Amino acid sequence: MNHQILSKPTFILTTLLVLTALPSQAQSAKAIKEKIAGIAGYAYCKVRESGYSVERASAIIDGAIESQGWQRYRSWMTTKHGAKTINLVSLSMNSSCTQLDPSSPYIKQAEQAIKQIR
Numbered sequence: 476m477n478h479q480i481l482s483k484p485t486f487i488l489t490t491l492l493v494l495t496a497l498p499s500q501a502q503s504a505k506a507i508k509e510k511i512a513g514i515a516g517y518a519y520c521k522v523r524e525s526g527y528s529v530e531r532a533s534a535i536i537d538g539a540i541e542s543q544g545w546q547r548y549r550s551w552m553t554t555k556h557g558a559k560t561i562n563l564v565s566l567s568m569n570s571s572c573t574q575l576d577p578s579s580p581y582i583k584q585a586e587q588a589i590k591q592i593r
Contacts, residue, residue, distance in 0.1 A: 516564030
């Protein structure tokens with residue numbers, strides 16, 4: 476088993492998420508889906524920009540969902556809107572995958588997709 480599956484930035488991002496998140500019951504479904512879109516967008520950006528494997532990206536997403544107790548929202552990622560939102564967030568990130576890039580040609584579509592999360 477590879478214990479180095481999470482890179483240092485991923486570990487830090489996941490740790491911050493765990494330390495700053497409210498209990499899932501207190502978060503709206505919309506807020507949780509927005510966070511899942513951000514985490515999944517980050518993970519798939521890393522596949523594209525840093526050569527992460529899809530398995531590694533899935534481990535990042537699964538780890539965040541499990542640690543936050545968001546299992547009931549996992550299926551949202553495979554809906555038409557969920558998959559589109561995650562893809563647009565991923566494509567809108569800067570090359571280091573640390574934030575959305577305002578100059579990305581996908582940024583307006585990503586922002587619109589995030590606003591439409593229900």
